[in-house]
Every structure is written in C-alpha cells, then in structure tokens.
Amino acid sequence: MASSVAATPEGQLEALLLPVTQGELALPAGARVLFLHARVGSRLRQCAGSGWLCQQGFRPFADELQRAGLAVGEPAHGDRFDLVLVLPPRQRDEARAVFARAAALASVGGCVLAAAPNAEGAKSAETDFRRLFGSVQGLSKHRCRVFWASAGDRLDRDLQAQWAALDEPRRIVDGYLSRPGLFAWDRIDPASALLAAHLPGNLHGQLADLGAGYGYLSAQAIARCPAITSVDLYEAQARAIEPAQANLGEAVAASGRAVAVRVLWHDVIQGLPHRYDAIVSNPPFHQGRADLPDLGRAFIVAAAAALRPGGRLWMVANRHLPYEATLAAHFAQVRTVATQDGFKVIEAVRG
Numbered sequence: 580m581a582s583s584v585a586a587t588p589e590g591q592l593e594a595l596l597l598p599v600t601q602g603e604l605a606l607p608a609g610a611r612v613l614f615l616h617a618r619v620g621s622r623l624r625q626c627a628g629s630g631w632l633c634q635q636g637f638r639p640f641a642d643e644l645q646r647a648g649l650a651v652g653e654p655a656h657g658d659r660f661d662l663v664l665v666l667p668p669r670q671r672d673e674a675r676a677v678f679a680r681a682a683a684l685a686s687v688g689g690c691v692l693a694a695a696p697n698a699e700g701a702k703s704a705e706t707d708f709r710r711l712f713g714s715v716q717g718l719s720k721h722r723c724r725v726f727w728a729s730a731g732d733r734l735d736r737d738l739q740a741q742w743a744a745l746d747e748p749r750r751i752v753d754g755y756l757s758r759p760g761l762f763a764w765d766r767i768d769p770a771s772a773l774l775a776a777h778l779p780g781n782l783h784g785q786l787a788d789l790g791a792g793y794g795y796l797s798a799q800a801i802a803r804c805p806a807i808t809s810v811d812l813y814e815a816q817a818r819a820i821e822p823a824q825a826n827l828g829e830a831v832a833a834s835g836r837a838v839a840v841r842v843l844w845h846d847v848i849q850g851l852p853h854r855y856d857a858i859v860s861n862p863p864f865h866q867g868r869a870d871l872p873d874l875g876r877a878f879i880v881a882a883a884a885a886l887r888p889g890g891r892l893w894m895v896a897n898r899h900l901p902y903e904a905t906l907a908a909h910f911a912q913v914r915t916v917a918t919q920d921g922f923k924v925i926e927a928v929r930g
Contacts, residue, residue, distance in 0.1 A: 586696035590721035592620040595664060595694035597720055598727060599626060604690060606662060613660040613684055615677055616668065617651075619643045632660075636817035638846040659686035663730075665693040667704050673760035674704055676746035678711050679739045685730035692727040711738055748822040754829075756822035757793040762863070767795060770922045771861045774895035775799035777916050777924045782893075784856030787811045787885065789847045789878050794823035796859050798830035801838055809839035811853060817844050848877035851885035858882045860894045876905045879927075883909035886929040898923050 586594075598604040600622070606612070609630055617623070617633035618640060624647055627633075633651045635641040644651045654660070663681040667674040681691045693708060695701035701724035708726050709715045713733030717726040748756040757764045763771070775796060783806035788797040791812035800807060812823055820842050827840045845851075847862075862878035864871060879902060882892045892910070896902055898921055906913045911930030915923055 585698045586722035588618055589620050589622075591666065591694055591696055591723050592618055593622050594721040594723040594725050595666065595692065596622050596626055597718070597725060598692060598716075599662075603716075604662065604692065604727065610661040611659075611686075612662045612664065613654055613658075613681075614664040615681055616666040617644055617649075617664070618666060619647045619649070623647075623649070638815040638817070638844055639848075642846060642849075654684055658684065659689065660684055661686055661689050663689065663691045665691065667693055667695050668760050669699050670760040670764075671700070671703065671707070672745040673758075674700075675707055675711075675742040676744075676759070678708060679742035680746075682711065682730045682734055682739050683743070687731075689730055690727055691730055692725070694723045694725045697722050697724060711735055711742065746818075748825065755793060755795060755798070756825045758818060758822060761816060761819050761822075762790075762792045764793070768792075768861065769920060770895045770897070771795050773917065773919055773922050774859065774861060774893060774924050775803070778803050778859065778893060780804055782807060782857045782891070785809045785811070785854075787813060787851065787853070787855045787858045787882075789813050789851075789858060789860035789882060790815070790862050791819070791823060791842075792816075793819055794826040794830075794842070796861065797823075797840075798826050800859055801827070801830040801834050801836075805834075805836065807838060807857075810841075811855070812840070812842045813845045813847050813851065814842065815844070815846050820844055847881050848874070850881055853885065854887050855885055856887055856890050858886060858890070858892045860892070862894065862896065864897065864900055872900050872902070875900060875902055879905045880909060883927075883929060888929055890929045892927040892929075893924070894927070895922055895924050897921060 611630040614633045617635045633644045633649050663685045665681050695704040705726045712728035715726050715728045748758045751757045782804040786807050791814045797810045823842045831838045862875040864875045906927050910927035912928040917924040
C-alpha cells in the first residue's frame with residue numbers, strides 16, 4: 580500500500596535540486612539561477628551561488644530566505660537566467676501563470692526545473708508543464724514529481740501568453756478585484772462577510788485590517804463606518820497588494836470622503852509599526868493543509884499591542900478555534916457578538 584505521508588518542504592526542495600546535485604542538469608560556470616516561489620532549506624544553502632536570486636512573495640518565507648543570507652528580490656526588466664527553479668503553488672491558474680513566467684525568464688537554451696508534491700497535484704502540474712514546454716524529463720523522489728525542460732523551440736508561445744494573463748487581477752463577485760491563489764480569491768469569504776455585517780457604524784479614527792487579502796473587510800469598513808479617517812491594510816502575500824490598492828481606491832471614491840489608505844506588505848506576527856483606534860481581522864489559522872491556531876493567537880497579540888487605550892478589535896474565527904484565553908489575557912473586555920454557520924464574531928476592547 581502506498582504511503583499517505585505528505586512530502587515535507589525540505590523533501591520537496593531536496594527533490595527539486597536533485598537533477599542539479601546529481602549532474603543531470605549541468606550548469607555553466609557562473610550560471611545565473613532564478614528560484615520562483617523559493618523556500619529556504621539546507622540543500623538550497625549548499626547549492627546557491629553568487630548568481631542565484633530567490634523570488635518569494637509571501638513575506639514570512641522571504642524573511643527566512645534573507646536571514647539565511649540568500650539574495651531575495653524580483654528579477655529586473657530584461658533579466659534572463661540559465662536555470663529557473665519553480666515550486667509551483669497548488670492553485671492551478673496561479674501555477675500555470677508561474678510556469679509561463681518561468682519560460683519568459685529563461686535564457687535562450689536555458690532550462691526550467693520544477694517539483695510538486697504527489698499529494699498536492701503533482702500529476703496535474705506535470706501535465707500542464709508538458710503542455711507548455713513540449714519535451715519534458717522527469718523523476719520521482721521524496722514523494723514528489725520533478726520535471727524539467729528547455730525553454731526552446733518546442734515552447735507553446737500562444738499558451739504561454741494565455742497562462743501569463745491568468746495572473747492579472749480580475750473582477751469577481753460584487754465588483755472586487757482579485758487574482759488566483761489569494762485566500763478566497765474568487766468569492767466573498769463567508770466569515771469575512773459575517774464580520775462585515777456586524778461592524779458597528781461608530782468605529783472611528785485610524786483603522787487597521789490584519790491579513791487583509793484583496794481588501795474586502797477594509798472596503799466594507801469604509802462603507803459602513805463614516806468616522807474612519809484612515810485605513811492601513813497589512814497583508815503577507817505580495818500578490819494581494821495590487822488588487823487591494825485598487826479595491827480600496829474604489830471604496831474611498833464611493834464613500835465620497837477623504838480616507839487615507841496604505842497597503843503594506845508585512846508579516847503581522849512580527850508586530851505592527853503604528854498605533855490604531857480600531858482593528859478588524861479574519862486571521863489565518865492554517866498554513867498549507869495544517870491547522871495552526873497559534874497564527875491566529877499571534878494576530879490577537881499583535882492587535883492588542885497596536886491598539887490605543889480603549890481601542891477595539893473586531894475579529895471573526897471558526898467557532899472551534901481556542902482564542903478566548905489569549906483574548907482575555909490581552910484585553911480588558913471581550914464579548915462574542917454573533918455565532919453563525921460555524922463562525923464567531925468577537926469584539927475585544929483594550930484597557
């Protein structure tokens with residue numbers, strides 16, 4: 580019977596670099612290598628040279644790469660690389676756009692190399708990769724599929740253009756802009772909708788939205804709370820910044836008021852750099868497939884530290900998540916405002 584154990588991030592990275600470490604892919608001296616959706620790991624630290632650049636849009640992972648001493652950033656316009664490494668995301672449209680980007684960033688005669696866990700759509704990812712690149716080589720290791728190809732004459736240029744366009748922000752329900760791969764990217768998240776419906780109209784002053792995604796909660800707060808004067812959105816996923824900025828611009832215009840807006844690429848659990856009169860949040864409680872309620876607790880702690888005395892946190896969470904002790908330890912007053920459809924809306928007031 581096949582093992583049901585999922586691949587670890589370290590195992591996926593080990594598998595990805597196997598064709599390089601075993602010599603199946605020979606890199607020229609001083610090769611330029613780009614790693615899309617890079618993750619830190621011991622094998623990467625061993626392999627990476629001066630010509631390697633790691634791209635990572637999720638702020639906690641980007642910070643890990645930087646702490647490991649790796650070069651982190653976005654390729655400059657016109658940059659091309661001898662090898663483009665890819666850890667494709669699970670969302671299929673987003674993954675297709677990443678493959679198209681990898682092909683565009685590979686030099687003439689360059690190679691694109693990817694690895695996906697078997698339990699997270701490796702078969703579909705490899706099928707898409709073959710559709711784009713034509714001739715593909717592959718292997719299985721560490722519960723992953725590894726596949727690579729030359730970005731050469733067999734590349735389907737029409738398909739590449741179609742897939743590159745999949746990453747463009749697009750209109751979803753109620754006119755919001757979003758893009759594949761963001762949290763609840765193609766709909767209004769029901770927990771966020773429940774929180775928005777219960778936001779009191781007397782929230783005022785400077786507001787922050789923690790884990791803001793494409794900006795739904797902030798847009799709702801601007802519409803529902805006329806005394807709000809500024810909104811700061813904190814979001815760890817860089818791909819959310821562009822649609823969030825657009826959505827907040829439209830919300831401010833619709834309100835007819837002067838509301839200052841900032842959209843910040845930031846890891847909330849590292850704390851907030853400013854102080855606020857009110858905070859709203861639908862905090863994350865999982866990373867990948869694993870439930871990690873400590874993420875939500877860290878958001879609560881960060882919110883408490885950033886609120887002025889008397890400031891209010893309005894948050895929503897799944898009913899089963901054990902946040903009450905953390906809330907009681909950091910706030911003077913805590914009350915459950917509503918429970919519905921498996922969610923709970925909570926107000927907490929800073930002492």
